[in-house]
Amino acid sequence: MAAAIHCLSPCLSLPSRFSKLSLNGPSTSSATTHSTSSLSFSATLSPNFFSKGYLAVSPLQRPVRHSIVCEVTTKKPDSAVKRARQAEKRRIYNKSRKSEIKTRMKKVLEALDGLKKKPDAAPEEVLSIEKLIGEAYSIIDKAVKVGTLHRNTGARRKSRLARRKKAVEIHHGWYTPTTEAASA
Numbered sequence: 001m002a003a004a005i006h007c008l009s010p011c012l013s014l015p016s017r018f019s020k021l022s023l024n025g026p027s028t029s030s031a032t033t034h035s036t037s038s039l040s041f042s043a044t045l046s047p048n049f050f051s052k053g054y055l056a057v058s059p060l061q062r063p064v065r066h067s068i069v070c071e072v073t074t075k076k077p078d079s080a081v082k083r084a085r086q087a088e089k090r091r092i093y094n095k096s097r098k099s100e101i102k103t104r105m106k107k108v109l110e111a112l113d114g115l116k117k118k119p120d121a122a123p124e125e126v127l128s129i130e131k132l133i134g135e136a137y138s139i140i141d142k143a144v145k146v147g148t149l150h151r152n153t154g155a156r157r158k159s160r161l162a163r164r165k166k167a168v169e170i171h172h173g174w175y176t177p178t179t180e181a182a183s184a
Contacts, residue, residue, distance in 0.1 A: 094148045101143055101157070104136040108161055116168045123174045126165070133161050 111129045115121050137158055144154035169175035 097139075097143045097146075097148045101136070101139050101149070104132070104139050105157060105161065108132045108136050109164060112164050112168050116171055121172055123172075126169065126174070129165065133165060136161060 108129065111132060115125055115129060118125075140149065140154045140157055143149040144151050149157075166175060170177065
């Protein structure tokens with residue numbers, strides 16, 4: 001404990017020793033009574049005070065600061081806003097087309113299921129269903145043409161309707177498929 005107080009005793013007397021320290025350099029004004037050189041110390045402050053590590057003087061280094069200048073210019077509205085508006089219009093338009101396609105397909109498939117379950121169905125009843133199929137094909141083709149559906153998707157949906165119609169015709173015996181081996 002005594003050693004710690006012995007080490008601190010020179011540090012406790014620092015305020016009295018710094019009163020004689022001048023950081024301003026030689027002064028020419030008449031207001032100051034003493035003239036000293038820059039960073040000069042009094043004779044009572046020993047040089048080995050610094051060598052023992054009690055006080056260190058190092059030059060002050062400030063970090064280099066870069067300033068960024070931002071200019072505000074008036075420009076036209078961003079094109080992304082317009083693209084978002086156009087995309088929303090297309091989404092609503094495409095949604096209605098797809099909904100119409102699903103509705104038409106559902107009507108055709110329900111009519112075909114009803115015809116398949118009917119035991120005493122006549123071949124003429126297929127004509128009304130063929131009219132529904134033609135309307136569904138027309139809507140699908142228009143959707144493919146304007147880009148709402150991919151052409152393969154449109155072809156797949158049309159094929160689904162045609163296969164279901166053919167399955168109903170085969171079920172009732174109105175159509176007999178021919179095999180390639182029998183025709184060759």
